[in-house]
Amino acid sequence: MNKVLIKTLITVTLGMGFVAGGTASGLAAENQVTETEGKNLYVIAFENELPKEYEEVIEKAGGQVVKALPEVGGIQAQSDDLAFLSNLKKVPSIEVANKEVPLALNQPATIPNLAETAAINEQGSLWDAQWDMQRVTNNGKSYEIETGGYVNDEGETVHKAVIGVIDTGIDPLHPDLQKNLLGGRNLVPAGMDATETGDPNDIVDRNGHGTHVSGIIAADGHVKGVGPDLGIRTYRVFYSEQALTLPSIIIDGIIAAANDKVDVINMSLRLYNTSKTIIEGETYKTTADTLLWKRAIQYALKNDVTVVGGSGNESLNLDDKNEVTDYLNTLYEPFGITLKGPTTVVPAQMPGVINVSASNKWSTQQLAFFSNYGNSAIDVAAPGGDYGAEYAETLDPATADITNLILSTWPTYLGLPYTYNAGTSMAAPQVAGIAGVIKAANPDLKPSQVSAIIKQTAIDYGKPGQDALYGSGEANAYRALMDVKK
Structure with a gap:
């Protein structure tokens, strides 16, 4: 069989949540926002x-x-x-x-001197490398029930449901995404960096994260998404290659997506909310950005938008609010921020949001080593990838097996068109895609009903019943669609 070998980027994104002010290297986000210093x-x-x-x-x-x-x-x-x-x-x-x-997506963790190739077979497919999609779709059987749309007599794809991806943007010319991209909006104001002009149509992904997430939802090409005919609308809320943002920009993105009448919002991002926040000596029982974020989520839900979020990648027990607070205080101390009292993940732990943990390829009893968890916190799990069983046990980079990661689309102008990543950032869009095909199959369902179907039809991994790792279980598109079609 004639095979074309494509080298894939080994950018392993294990930390695509938010940290206030900086990255793992300690470089403050305030120092990176050169165009807004002093404002x-x-x-x-x-x-x-x-x-x-x-x-x-x-x-x-x-x-x-x-x-x-x-x-x-x-x-x-x-x-x-x-x-x-x-x-x-x-x-x-x-x-x-x-x-x-200011907030930043955590910077990717990478394994040096690691190389891998993914083979495209003669039909032009990378399906064999998509273990996650094989599992979520029951080896593609869910596509036989619902793909999120159909091709009309003119050869055009009609999208029966649309997913709003609030993220770093998208590669608008990616061949696996182009036919499903319905546009979107740039919410980043002019002057946030040298490239930002405030053009609302500038949805170009500077980082890659949003393109990878979008592919998991609705790619249709060498790789497949959960709903290969779902529509995608992109809401770019991050700027620069380092993926920086401000809370108000994300809030604006949630509102914009709801006003555009998307069916589902995916947010592979998070920050934390505590009962008491001290910023530069000033104490707040709640911060304005967290309060407005809550209002924005409720606004989306009232507009019949299902909202999906990732639980975070710090291996934290979200049921132990003090553990989370202690972790964050260590992280935020250099930036003059102190947290006190119980802490929750925003948006994932907000009422009405489907909170997703990250499962892995090799176990039905353990999550990916980085995933947050918690019996009262997690709704469902979905494939988020990791480095394999041996790495989880030893944390030795020499044992890392990247075929355990999640393969999806990547901006063609940032290297090559596909990459392996991992994180709850990769798990959340699996569930957003499932929510999308459910809505395509039955447009009248409300967000609470979509959420209930996803949880009721999840595969019960981990301890029987609701558990701290998987919640109701690992979400599954095929089982969900079989339930909808009854």
Whole structure:
């Protein structure tokens, strides 16, 4: 058989969650946002809807409105006035306001001197390397029931459901994604770095993460997604190759996706919320960005959008709120942030969001070594990949087997068109794809019903019944669609 060998990027993304301010190397995100240094940005949540005179309110306090978020009663503002926050506290209609902390996707963990190839067979397929997709679709049997769309008489794909991917963007010309890409929006304001002009149509992925996630959902080419005919709408909320952002940009992305009437939102990202946050000596019972994020999730759910999030990649027991808080304090201390009290993952642990842990190729009793877990936290698991059983036991890079990772699309202009990655970032889109094909099969289902079907039809790995690792089990598209079609 004539085979074409394609070398794949070995960018193993084990940490695609958020850290406030920086990366594993200790380089602060504030130092990377060169174009916004000195522009003190704030998030402000009003108690109810935005008052008509909100711009005047902010100006009187010593600031300027940068972005209004009327759907959730919030704004982003800029001020160089040291008394700005104090002035805002005097406004009765404002519930909470705080300085906005830049966020970054964790940087990829890599195994040096590791090389691998993936073979495209003569039919042009990398299916043999997609163990995750084989498992989630029951070796492709779910495609026989629902792919997320169909080809009409004119040869055009009609998308029966659309997934909003809030991430780093997409390679809009990737051959495996092009036919399912319905556009999207760039929510990154002008000036965040030298390349950002504020063009709402600039959805080009600078990092690769969003392209990889999109392929897991709806690729149709050398690799296949869970729903190879699902529509994708991209909401780019990260800028630069380092994938930096601000909370208000993500909130804007959630609102935009809901307003565009997508069926499902995937967020392979997260931050943490605690009962008490101390930023530069100021104490907050809740921060404005977390409050507005909660409102944005509720806004999406009320608009019949199913929301999926990853549980995070720190190997934390999310049931042990103090363990999570202690971990974060170690991480955030260099940036002048202290957390106190119980901590939860945002958005994954918010009401109505499907919280996904990462399963692996080699075990039905253990999660991927990096995945967060918790009996009261996890709804379902899905393949997120890892380095294999021997690596999980020894943590010796020499034992790493990358065929245990998740193969998906990658921006062609960043190297080669496919890469192996791992993380709850890869697990969440598996579930988002399942939610998408469920909606394609039955458009009338509400988010709570979609969530219930995914949980009820999950394969019960781990301890019998609900457990801390898998929740209800590993999500499965074939079983879910069989249930919908009854």
